[in-house]
Amino acid sequence: MHHRQSSQRSQSSKGFSRRTLLAAATAGAAAAGLGAAPAQAAGRPPSDQALKKIISGMTLEEKVGQLFVMRVYGHSATDPDQTDIDANLKEIGVRTAAEMISKYKLGGIIYFAWAHNVRDPHQIADLSNGIQEAGRQQPSRIPLLVSTDQEHGIVTRVGKPATLLPGAMALGAGGSRSDARRAGAVAGAELRVLGINQDYAPDADVNINPANPVIGVRSFGADPAAVARLAAAQVEGYQSAGIASTAKHFPGHGDTATDSHTGLPVITHTREQWERLDAPSFKAVIAAGIDSIMTAHLVVPALDPAEDPATLSRPILTGILREQLGYDGVVITDSLGMEGVRTKYGDDRVPVLALKAGVDQLLNPPSLDISWNAVLDAVHSGELTEERLDVSILRVLRLKAKLGLFKDAYVTHRGVDRTVGTRAHLAAADRIAERTTTLLVNKGRLLPLSRRSHKNILVLGANPASPSLSDGPPTTVLGAALTELGFSATVLATGTAPGKAVVDQAVAAARGKDAVLIGTYNVTAGSAQQALVNAVAATGVPVVTLSLRNPYDVAQLGAAQAHLAAYSWIDVELRAAVRVLAGRAGPRGRLPVPVQRADDPAQVLYPIGYGLRY
Numbered sequence: 001m002h003h004r005q006s007s008q009r010s011q012s013s014k015g016f017s018r019r020t021l022l023a024a025a026t027a028g029a030a031a032a033g034l035g036a037a038p039a040q041a042a043g044r045p046p047s048d049q050a051l052k053k054i055i056s057g058m059t060l061e062e063k064v065g066q067l068f069v070m071r072v073y074g075h076s077a078t079d080p081d082q083t084d085i086d087a088n089l090k091e092i093g094v095r096t097a098a099e100m101i102s103k104y105k106l107g108g109i110i111y112f113a114w115a116h117n118v119r120d121p122h123q124i125a126d127l128s129n130g131i132q133e134a135g136r137q138q139p140s141r142i143p144l145l146v147s148t149d150q151e152h153g154i155v156t157r158v159g160k161p162a163t164l165l166p167g168a169m170a171l172g173a174g175g176s177r178s179d180a181r182r183a184g185a186v187a188g189a190e191l192r193v194l195g196i197n198q199d200y201a202p203d204a205d206v207n208i209n210p211a212n213p214v215i216g217v218r219s220f221g222a223d224p225a226a227v228a229r230l231a232a233a234q235v236e237g238y239q240s241a242g243i244a245s246t247a248k249h250f251p252g253h254g255d256t257a258t259d260s261h262t263g264l265p266v267i268t269h270t271r272e273q274w275e276r277l278d279a280p281s282f283k284a285v286i287a288a289g290i291d292s293i294m295t296a297h298l299v300v301p302a303l304d305p306a307e308d309p310a311t312l313s314r315p316i317l318t319g320i321l322r323e324q325l326g327y328d329g330v331v332i333t334d335s336l337g338m339e340g341v342r343t344k345y346g347d348d349r350v351p352v353l354a355l356k357a358g359v360d361q362l363l364n365p366p367s368l369d370i371s372w373n374a375v376l377d378a379v380h381s382g383e384l385t386e387e388r389l390d391v392s393i394l395r396v397l398r399l400k401a402k403l404g405l406f407k408d409a410y411v412t413h414r415g416v417d418r419t420v421g422t423r424a425h426l427a428a429a430d431r432i433a434e435r436t437t438t439l440l441v442n443k444g445r446l447l448p449l450s451r452r453s454h455k456n457i458l459v460l461g462a463n464p465a466s467p468s469l470s471d472g473p474p475t476t477v478l479g480a481a482l483t484e485l486g487f488s489a490t491v492l493a494t495g496t497a498p499g500k501a502v503v504d505q506a507v508a509a510a511r512g513k514d515a516v517l518i519g520t521y522n523v524t525a526g527s528a529q530q531a532l533v534n535a536v537a538a539t540g541v542p543v544v545t546l547s548l549r550n551p552y553d554v555a556q557l558g559a560a561q562a563h564l565a566a567y568s569w570i571d572v573e574l575r576a577a578v579r580v581l582a583g584r585a586g587p588r589g590r591l592p593v594p595v596q597r598a599d600d601p602a603q604v605l606y607p608i609g610y611g612l613r614y
Contacts, residue, residue: 045401054140054397055390062140063389064375065105066396067355069147069332069363072097073115075123077130084116092368097127098134104372105138107396108145110364111157111196118148118158121194121416128195132409142397143405145244145361147198150187151218153568154549155201159470160571161421162190165429168203168230169551170436170567172221172592173611177233179432180220184237184245186425191243193415197403198244200294200332202234204281205254207593210552214259217549217567221592222254223608224277228284235288244399247285249296249334250321251303251310252278258298260340264309265298274302283325291399292330293321295359297340308357311341312350317358330395332361336371348374355384360392433576438589439612440554441563446515446542448583448614451486454514459489460506460536461519462496462529462548464569474519474548474569481578482517496521497528503535515542517581518560519569523553525598534559546577551591555598555605565589586614 046054055063073087074080077097080088085095094100097109109131111117111124118124128146135144148157153167165183166174174180184202191199206227207219220227231247238245249260251274256265269277282293295311303320304313311317311333321327333341333354341350351362351371355378365371378384400406419425439447449457459482463473471477479491492509494502510516516536523529537543537559544562547553551565564580564587566573579585590611597603 045404046397046406048394048398051394051397051401054142055393058140058393060376060379060386062105062138063386063393064372064379066107066142066393067360067362067375067389068104068106068365068368068372069108069110069145069361070100070104070106070368071110071112071115071364072100072117075116075119075127077127077134081116097131098137100368101131101134101144102138104368105140106144107142108147108198108361111146111148113157113159121161121420122413124158124194124196125411125413125416129410132195135409143400143409145198145396145400145405146196147200147246148191148196149200150191150196151201151203152183152187153570153573154217156570158191158194158196163187163421163425163429164470164570164572166433166436166573167217167568167570168220168234169207169217169592170433170573170589171230171234172219172226173438173565173567173589174432174436175226175230175590175592176435177229179435180230180233181237181240182428183432184234185241186237186428188238188241188243188245190420190425192241193411193419195409195411196243197405198246198292199238200246200248201238202231202245202247203249204231204247204285205249205252206277206281207254208277209255209257210550210593210596211257212254213257214261215253215256219254221608222594223592224280226592228280231281232284232288235285235290239289239291242403244291244330244403246292246294246332247282247290248294250282250293251296251300251316252282253296253298254278256298260297260334261338264340264343267298267300269300269302271302274300279325282321286325286327290329291402292332292361293327294332294334297334297338308353309341309344311359312345312353312357314357322358328395330360330399331358333359333363335363336365342366347371351375352378352384355388355392360395429572430576433572434579434585434588436567436573436589437577437580437585437587438551438565438591439562439580439587440551440565440591440595440606440610441560442612443561446562447544447581449487449515449544449581450583454487454542456488456512456514457482457490458506458510458513458516459491459519460494460516460532461546462521463493464496464521464548466569466571471571474574477571477574478517478519478546478578481575482582485578485582485584487582494532498532499528503528503532506532507535507539510536510539510541513541515544517544517546519546519548520553520557521548521569522550523547523556525556527556530556533557537561544581551593552595555595565591583614587612
């Protein structure tokens with residue numbers, strides 16, 4: 001296996017033709033009597049009849065494995081670093097991705113940066129090829145779905161040199177269906193050539209709760225009609241590029257103050273409220289032909305009086321999603337390692353209950369061995385039938401067929417080089433980002449800043465962790481962007497909770513400057529960030545604040561002379577905000593969510609659609 005991966009890498013790096021591998025895969029399928037080869041040879045995806053023939057030839061263990069999508073550590077499918085081998089042995093009981101696929105007959109793999117899956121584009125392509133080769137070595141020879149959470153904005157797994165794009169709320173501020181579609185198409189094209197064929201995006205939740213700790217700027221906004229319009233457009237973009245799009249988190253995660261990673265949220269919407277607020281975006285993505293929908297680990301008593309998490313709720317997944325909304329595509333759970341789905345039932349019951357509820361793919365269980373064997377045992381005991389598994393497997397195989405994976409599951413370095421981070425893609429990202437920056441405050445028409453009157457600028461602020469391989473922390477990116485436009489920028493990172501010594505240092509640094517730019521991150525009343533802005537503003541030097549995440553910050557920053565919202569701290573958004581600040585571009589974004597008053601949250605300070613112009 002080690003030799004095969006090395007060989008595959010060298011073939012890929014030389015742009016070697018995949019004809020030999022594909023011919024072998026097709027011939028192997030035909031020899032095994034799997035029935036898919038004739039359709040592949042004709043250039044058509046396998047028919048349902050051919051897919052059912054594949055299913056009929058699968059062992060029960062292969063069927064169980066086909067329903068699981070699992071994490072794995074390492075940059076290579078067969079030759080990961082020793083630390084990743086150790087992590088795999090500890091968590092999964094295998095050394096490599098190839099071993100895991102062989103042992104558990106998996107249907108899919110999910111990539112994470114922390115699992116060292118996404119170092120650079122050529123490495124990602126080689127890992128994807130190694131995973132597909134491991135799948136081809138199995139008796140059923142079924143290709144794998146390789147997935148990740150590339151929402152863009154604050155949830156970005158694959159970093160530079162891939163094109164980094166504005167996230168959902170930024171696109172909501174731009175309000176353009178064509179921009180949302182174009183962003184999806186660019187992202188999808190780059191993922192496809194990396195061998196990532198299923199993206200867990202877009203987020204179709206309607207973020208009507210400013211205190212939402214887990215969705216926020218991952219949502220297109222608070223207006224159900226706007227979210228529906230933009231989510232559908234982004235689905236069209238992703239899927240036009242030949243990857244599967246996944247809308248999440250059904251039946252809606254936009255109105256919760258609890259993070260389902262750490263607890264079990266309860267949504268108190270009535271059925272009528274759900275129909276009006278949460279349902280439209282999911283109806284829209286279904287109408288757009290969405291390939292897969294991800295479930296939410298939360299309770300909606302109005303939809304299921306038993307108060308089971310939606311992931312495990314037959315009334316919600318089968319009764320509403322399948323029967324009422326008429327969706328017959330793939331349903332995938334959110335990660336089964338999250339606390340929200342583990343609160344009520346044990347890890348051995350969760351995957352079985354999810355399948356009984358109507359799920360097709362089981363994502364990232366905490367213990368693959370426990371979950372895999374639980375499903376196997378449930379079939380042996382009669383709690384689940386093999387026919388029930390076949391229904392979900394057919395949906396999964398249909399998706400793989402639609403994506404062309406039975407015909408060609410491999411990618412090349414040449415394809416990567418021609419597609420990932422191209423000049424055209426980077427220019428599109430810059431243009432889209434420029435249309436999202438939102439100007440909320442501009443006292444005395446301070447902005448745009450002129451190099452003649454405000455040349456010397458101090459950059460302060462928070463430095464939340466940036467996506468992998470970005471240009472650096474936000475303050476560094478802002479300073480560099482200002483310098484590039486002819487300003488003289490001094491950078492001082494002050495963090496999310498600056499103490500008195502840091503505030504004093506910032507005040508001293510501000511004296512003599514022409515203006516101060518402060519990047520803020522989730523500011524709350526009485527917080528240290530608010531105190532920093534107040535103290536610097538008290539020097540009399542003009543202060544411009546830039547919210548790096550939630551646009552709600554502006555309500556707490558009355559001392560600032562101007563305020564811009566960027567909706568995330570990825571490079572492309574920060575550079576766009578600086579171009580707006582400097583007048584190189586006009587502020588065109590409009591709030592996709594309302595901002596409440598700090599002193600009276602029942603009152604709206606800035607409504608949906610608010611945004612100043614120059």
